[in-house]
Amino acid sequence: MDTVTLDMVRAAKERLNGVAQHTAIMQSTAVSTCSHCNVFLKMENLQRTGSFKLRGAYNKVASLSEAEKARGIVASSAGNHAQGVALAASEYGVKATICMPSNAPLSKIDATRSYGADVVLAGDFYSDAYDKACELEKEKGLTFCHPFNDPLVIAGQGTIALEILEDVPETDVIVVPIGGGGLISGIAVAAKAIKPSIRIVGVQTAGMPSMKVSVEDDKLTTVPSHKSLADGITVGTPGDVTFELVKKYVDDIVTVDESEIAGAILFLLERVKTAAEGAGACPVAALMNHKITGIEGKNVVALVSGGNIDVNIIDRIINNGLVQSWRRAYFDVVVEDRPYVLASLTKLVSDSNANILSIFHDRSQRDIEVGYVHVALELETMNEEHVQGLLKTLRANGFPAVLR
Template sequence: MELNLERIKKAQENIKEVVRKTPLFHTSTFSKQCGCNLYLKCENKQKTGAFKLRGAYNKVASLTEEEKSKGVIASSAGNHAQGVAYAATAFGVKSTIVMPLTAPQAKVQATKGYGAEVIQSGQVYDECYAKAVEVQKETGATFLHPFNDLDVMAGQGTIGLEILEELPDVDVIVVPIGGGGLISGIATAAKSIKPSIRVVGVQPEIVASTKASLEKGEVVTLPGAKSLADGISVSTPGDVCFEYIKKYVDEVVTISEDEIAYGMFSLMERNKLIAEGAGASPIAALLAGKIEGVKGKNVVALVSGGNVDIATVSKIIERELVLLNRRVRFTVELQDKAGTLGLLVSEIGKVGGNVVTVRQNNNWNEKGLDYADVFLEITVQSAEHGQQVIKELQEKGYSIEVHK
């Protein structure tokens, strides 16, 4: 048995009544920034919010009746969990999912909502995988691996078929890598149809296990690390996947946590797309200039999923606004009398600033009880606009200390 184009086309037939053909659209903003004709393949718009449904559904569809009768068990950081839960329920099969204690609650609750029993154990994927193996031995359930399985890989490979069907002139496909099942399937499909396509994988630099394995020529295990891209925080790539990665993947690049956060922020602001860390990794790598040879090319960046906690989204927006100097924090000295603070807020509004936080220091400053220090946080349109706001306030006589 092997992964090939015929097997991937069969998977496409198996899943066609359930899985959405997700949007592929051109983004002029990112095309200009990255110097290529950039398209986004939006698997964050897939049922369950991520590509994993494809592989999970194809796997469950391929099980024998005896295997289904025993129920299924899986380990997952979240997206495979939801895919398995959805697929198992669709076939009337009992499912148990082991998820890390650190899994986003959005993913945990969604998995339960699709009908699975959830057990949380361990901090990273590899630890919850060990727990799932333990539970499988106790119950005899059929284990569904999230990536190191030919049927799962074939299901994920249907994304490659869809990309080629809609954009035959694609030159480069950029894909996140965790365990390797997604990129194995896509690369096998794409290269089988059009061998000249470049397939580039992206990993967090703090747990770049596939890149390290390729450099050594064999599967290696790295220390577990929790990346913002939790869906691809995998210490050991699948050995089955690795053979197809060696054969079909042209390059693997790594990105920092800051670059992942900026990728998520950019997709939200520029394309109105919510992407989890793994899903934003391809665009993050392109925006950071990590992928060479894309100038003037037709490039597809896979937005693999959008299952991220709203609290995390809020933190990322807050952080990026500060880093981009679009959220300005400063202290201003005011006379402690009625109307002075209201006048300051009015002046800020006149120059286009939006006040989000005001906090007055009740302790008098060095000038005594007649003056107070007031901390303000404002949002502005750009770093340049922020500088202009501060400058105009200073010209009006306000004594200001800007905080980094």
């Protein structure tokens, strides 16, 4: 018998009434066009606390006995479960201690503290935070709120499926990020119970595909820790509860790499006008890069599971994405150090309709001969053809530029 049922998910929905938002589903022409299917985005990045995690965390805390609440609760999290537990604990007047990796985004740490929880930073990865939470559970007799391997948490996450099938009953496929498996387990159980023909596809990072490897090996398998833009799903070992549910209900698991995740974050920012954290962008990354087969022309719901991304990371992703898409280019060229040479160089750049963002003029490099100067240009460009054309033009006019 399953540890999580549709009735449990429906009970969770009742508990979450007035707490979790029924988030919007928007059809995305931009994602649909590049994915060759009809894509709808389930916007859990607009959920309270900025993530779906509120659903499972609140359902768990709301279901605790008075004795369990009185002991205080402890949780481990990369950041989003932390905020969900902290908010739920504050509403029930329960003391919460949250263990998080020391390199968790500052925005997630600050948000967790803002709900009144004590934050304990431990190690560099989720597994370190989990070990610390287990230690505190034993030392202080706290009640542990697991982020994914708990039927009540899983049932809470499953309420997303109820909303998807209420809003888009013609859904053929739901694409969901996987870390420890709580989110996809809850969605799969509920969705398959309502619509058995529906297909559930999970997405993991290529660096930490713990659930994919476990399913392939038919046993719980631990993969080495690996830093990722999708910090919310960097889980080395899936839960035993979620593992069994995923094996039974999930149809396929695919992976995306870091550049694909970054590209999806940038695409969502620029084309969909929404901010997604790395984990939340993984389903879109999988669709954009054609990782999922057999979905051409289908109605596909991609879960944008969270939006709690550090603004510093956004800045790096934007810059990297502009370079990867040839909309920003860096040229180096050594020219004669005499009047009008720099003006001639910049005129050629201007005539090509490239915009100079910055220019660096340096005579002091060791390998630059006297009478010459190194010029570094940061340019705003249109595409690869534009960049290569400008490079050719500069060389044809006596400027031996190289692309950095």
